[in-house]
Amino acid sequence: MTETPARDKAADTAPYKHLYLVDGSGYIFRAFFAIPPRMTSHGVHTNAVFGFTNMLIKLLRDTDADGLAVIFDHSGDSFRNEIYPDYKANRDEPPEELVPQFAAIREATRAFGLPCLEQPGYEADDLIATYARLAADQGLRVTIVSSDKDLMQLVAERIDMLDPMKDKAIGRDEVIEKFGVPPEKVIDVQALAGDSTDNVPGVPGIGIKTAAQLVEDYGSLEALLERAGEIKQPKRREKLIENADLARVSKRLVTLEQQVPVEADLAGFGLREPDPEVLRDFLERYEFRSILNRLADKLVANGGEGVVPDAKEVGGSAAPVTSEAPAERPPGSGYETVQTAEALKAWVARATEAGTVAVDTETDSLDSLRATLVGVSLAVAPGEACYIPLAHKGDGGDGDSLDFEAGAPPQQIPLEEALDLLRPLLADPTVLKIGQNLKYDLEVLHRYGVEVAPLDDTMLLSYVLEGGLHGHGMDELSKLHLDHTPIPFKEVCGSGKSQITFDRVPLDRATDYAAEDADVTYRLHALLKPQLVTEKVTRVYETLERPLVPVLVAMEEAGIKVDTGQLKRLSNDFATRMGELETEIHRLASRPFNIGSPKQLGEILFDELSLPGGKKGKTGAYATGAEILEQLAAQGHDLPARVLDWRQVAKLKSTYTDALQNQINPKTGRVHTSFGQAVASTGRLSSTDPNLQNIPVRTEEGRKIRCAFVAEAGHKLLSVDYSQIELRLTAHIAGVDALREAFAAGHDIHAMTASQVFGVPLADMDPATRRRAKAINFGIIYGISAFGLAQNLGIAQGEARDYIGAYFARYPEIQDYMERTKAEAKERGWVGTLFGRRIHLPTIRDKNPARRSFGERAAINAPIQGTAADIIKRAMIRIPPAIEAAKLEARMLLQVHDELLFEVPEAQVEETAALVAQVMEGACAPALELTVPLVADVGVGASWDEAH
DNA sequence: CGAGTCACG
DNA sequence: GACGTACGTGACTCGG
Structure with missing residues (x-):
């Protein structure tokens, strides 16, 4: 050298x-x-x-x-x-x-x-x-x-x-x-904060943020260490004095x-051109064929054998997309408007002959239980589609008014006549009806006395094939698989204030739009259905999703009764309470402000009242979440405590008591949710308009809302829920003998875990230890991290890490399962449930470590949550026929992930409860035998609160 | 329309 | 070696 x-x-x-x-x-x-x-x-x-x-x-x-x-x-x-x-x-x-x-x-x-x-x-x-x-x-x-x-x-x-x-x-x-300080001060910050990956010690208890603050306040590390005695926080002061030399060593290291x-x-x-022969030799030896191709023109020296296809990357798993025959026209034109009974008969004949028909209904509302049927479209082959208008009005006025400018309604087959022609086709067991989100069309048609069966749903095909990769709406699927953008609804009906309903759309435009939907659906079906077999998800589609459609239709149609008087009373109570709290809060703040605005609240708390702990997030706003406010309240501050009260009441009032009253269907007097069957990536259902899967239960105030969900006169509500299903499945899937035995013996699983992990005899179990074990058990299901567990239990990350270590030491099978599942997810890009459902995890190979870790935790959770979803779906499909066979009259109303809610004639409560519990507990058979028992708990009452 | 917050399993 | 943090949802409110 x-x-x-x-x-x-x-x-x-x-x-x-x-x-x-x-x-x-x-x-x-x-x-x-x-x-x-x-x-x-x-x-x-x-x-x-x-x-x-x-x-x-x-x-x-x-x-x-x-x-x-x-x-x-x-x-x-x-x-x-x-x-x-x-x-x-x-x-x-x-x-x-x-x-x-x-x-x-x-x-x-x-x-x-x-x-x-x-x-x-x-x-x-x-x-x-x-x-x-x-x-x-x-x-x-x-x-x-x-x-x-x-x-x-x-x-x-x-x-x-x-x-x-x-x-x-x-x-x-x-x-x-990144560091909170400019480059020239970075080393001072690093010296204080240390670096665990390089084993630079720093000063214990000081992280980047504190370090940056200190360096900013004192100007430099040296100045800070000299004046460390001035620091107010006693612990921090001691640490700095004690570790001054460590900080100086750290600075030399960084x-x-x-x-x-x-x-x-x-x-x-200075740059110069590489030697083509050397470069080519390198690329060839390492088999970087895609790069060789890209650089082909620069690597002419060797002549070579021309273009070589790129080697497939290990783990690449994009499903091959087969394309339609090239001769076919793209969707979008040449559709027929069917305006006579003769023409409709011809289409029905073609559909019957073909044995397969795509069906789509057009209405004037997204709410299937209130919508008016405006028209029906059919497709019998790619590009062969028609639109049958049934309730279109003239193109000007509303048809009922004396608007002389309005055009007369167009020629249409009388509604009843058209339905009579369509009914046999739609109920014909030899003709497969294809739709996109057919649950909607089934509900509309059902109100017109039309049954639809058998059926295939392209939304559900996409869901079981590519769940987790993208949404499953028709526009998205069309763009993805057919490389075609269907006419946007907005383009036909407008948007916002000037939006019109579909019955106002001129027939030519309506036909373009509606027939195209049926055409696209037909083509998607032709593309997706064969993939069930090649992708090995036929069982999921045929035994879980397809048969669930009519079950969900029946549940949504049934709806649930709510006691409006009770809701109104609650609404008034909440309003009064909010008013009181508002006065009190404004008094404590010394001025009025909008309590519902986190921005204004943050300014009041941390700027005007100078309360401690004001942390600004990415957007520059103070965080005012429940956790922050609880901390302040625990320190004896009244205002944040009252804001928490106010928020709880405001939430209950706006989301539940008020909104729910507006959701009551005037015809049935009941509330009808809509279940999303292709929304949650894990296979769960979701619930919207209104969401009846998040009705309060955890607080006493909240449970008052549950009291408003009631049974019809002479009936009771029956709630049956799986006990600890996800933890039981974890024990089965990971093969944890100790947990399986505990479940088999019917022990308190959290106490048992606490005893086994922390070594406390069961007889001496204290609630705090049990709580810790319970938090870990939940954490396991979520793909545990020390950070998350620490957050949940309000303990230090190191302590959480120790707990997890103890847990894994006691149940090594769980750790094996987690590692196995992550590796499998990374390899294949998806994980599976016990019933074969696939959950894709596109972020599992992301180069961003945060997104990747997210994918890993989701990978651990998905088989567990997804299998539980599969099991309750199996039960839901079997229960209606079981009730019918037993000559009972119970109606299944709601599903809340691990709970099913029924409305049952009083005299049949016990028999129904026993039957439902039996079906739920046996839902895995005969496809699968679990190594843990499934247990369903039963509750009965006049209201959901009593039944739960 | 996104962010923040909070209701559920 | 580094990034943000427990999994899955939906509704409401504020404010740009």
């Missing part, structure tokens, strides 16, 4: 203007975890090298780089280990798939003719720091290509950074965003060395 300082060797004028310094070591680690695995035909892992190569190409192509060097860590200790022996001592060995890529990435660098720099005793960051300073001193622009925050201290007037993973430029502002006696000369970093 030469001792000559590089400065003397550097050319005074480098042959370039903008130098890029690429952090090769940093990149390879990040790329390894961010990029899906891939390997050569010889089994050599190449994902990180592939990412690096692509990044280099992009850099050379898209930027103004005219000088470039790639810098690596040298293996072995650096001078920092002499300062602090534990530096980076907590690092795991790199994964074995990564190790061979260290050499390959250097090869890649050389293949592009680029300098490849490293130096014993120094880390890449020090070399980068040194070269960056040298170049900047010469007036060159420097861009450091790295995602490593440790390099941010180098950002300066002529030095910026580029995050190659996010393709994001990092300048002074971004550094301030400070990059800008005076490395470097060997290579800046002048040699």
Whole structure:
């Protein structure tokens, strides 16, 4: 090694203007975890090298780089280990798939003719720091290509950074965003906060945010350490005094060395064209065929064999999309408007002959139980579709008024005559009716005395095939699978104030729109239905989703009775209470303000009253969530306590007592929800307009609303719910013998867990220990994290980590399950339920670690939540025929994920309860035998509150 | 129309 | 090696 300082060797004028310094070591680690695995035909892992190569190409192509060097860590200790022996001592060995890529990435660098720099005793960051300073001193622009925050201290007037993973430029502002201080103070902040990944100690108890605040307040680390005695918080003061030297050592560790006696000369970093033969040889050996193709024109030296298809990436799982025959016309024109009985008869005959017909109804409302039928469209083959108008009005006035400008209604088949012609077709067991969200059409047609069966639903086909990947609305599916955008509803009916109902749309436009929907549905069906078999989800579709449609129709049609008098009384009570609280809150705040505005509330609490704990989020607004307000209330502040009260009452009033009254169907006097069957990615149902799956139950005030859900005279409400179904399924799926035995014996599962994990004898179990165990049990189902558990229990993350460790030590099968499931999800892009439902997790391979972790937790939860959803769906499908067979008259009204609610004649309550519980407990058979018992608990009452 | 908040399993 | 945090939903209110 030469001792000559590089400065003397550097050319005074480098042959370039903008130098890029690429952090090769940093990149390879990040790329390894961010990029899906891939390997050569010889089994050599190449994902990180592939990412690096692509990044280099992009850099050379898209930027103004005219000088470039790639810098690596040298293996072995650096001078920092002499300062602090534990530096980076907590690092795991790199994964074995990564190790061979260290050499390959250097090869890649050389293949592009680029300098490849490293130096014993120094880390890449020090070399980068040194070269960056040298170049900047010469007036060159420097861009450091790295995602490593440790390099941010180098950002300066002529030095910026580029995050190659996010393709994001990092300048002074971004550094301030990250560290809360400008670049020149970053090392002070890092010295205080430490860095767990590098094992830089810092000062215990101080994180980035506190550090930034302190450095800002005192100007520098040294000034802070000297005046540490002035700090108000006693704990913080002690820690700072006690650990001042540790902070100073930390600062030396995080400070990059800008005076490395470097060997290579800046002048040699000018870009030049790579040798095509060397580059080609490299790309071929690593089998980067897609890159070879892209660079084909630059690699002519070898002639070669031409275009080679890219190797399929490991784990790539995009479902192949078969395309329609090319001769076919795209959807969108040549549809027939059916205005005579003769024409309709011809269409019915064609549909009967074909054995398959796509059906769509047009109405004047999204509410299927109030909508008026305006027309029906049919499709019998791709492009062969018609629209049958049934209740269109003239194109001007409302038909009833004396508006002389209004056109007369168009010619239409009389409604009853048309229905009589359609009825046999729609009920014909030999003709398959295809629809998109047929539940809606079934409900509309049912009110006109029309039955529809058998059926296939393209929305549900898409849901079972590609749940989790995208939504399942028709427009979205059409764009995705048919590459065709159907006429938007807005274009036909307008939007906002000037929106018209479909019965006002002129017949030609109505036909274009309505027949196209049937046409698109027909084509989607032809495309999706065969995929059930190839994708192995036939059972999910045929045994879970398709038979559920008529069940949901019956439930939505049944609705549930609400006691309006009770709701009105509650509404008044809540209004009075809100008024009282409002007066009190305004008095405490010393001025009136809008309590419902989090923005105004935050300003009152933290600016005007200067209460502690004001934290601003991304949007610059103070956080005023329940958790924050509870903390303040616990400290004895009245205003936040009253706001919490006010919020609870306001929520109950606006969302439940008021909104519910408006949702009562005037014809039935009952409330009819709509169940979403293709919404939740896990297979659960959802409930809207109104949502009856989130009626309050956890607080006493809230339960008053449940009291308003009542049974018809002479009837009772019967509630049957699965006890601990998700935890039971976890025990089964993960194969946890200890939990299975506890369930089999009927023990208190949370107490049992507490005993087994914390070693407390069952007899001495205290509620706090049981509560901890319960929180862990729930956490497991959600894909536990120390952070989440700590948050939930209000404990330190370290303590939460210990709990999880103890739990995994006691139930190692759970940890196995989690690791297995994550690996499987990453490999395939989806996870499955016990009944074969697939839940896709597109974020599981995301390069953003937050989104990826999110995907991993969802992967752990989905098989559990999804299997529970499958089981209750099986029960729901079996219950109506079981009730009928037993000659009972109970009606199933609602499903709330693990609970079914029924309305039952008083005399039949016991028999129905026993029957329902039996079906629910046996819902897995005969497809599956669980190794834990399923238990259904029964409740009966005049109201939902009593029954629950 | 997005963010914040909060109701449920 | 780094980012944000428990899983899945829907409705209401505010404010740009």
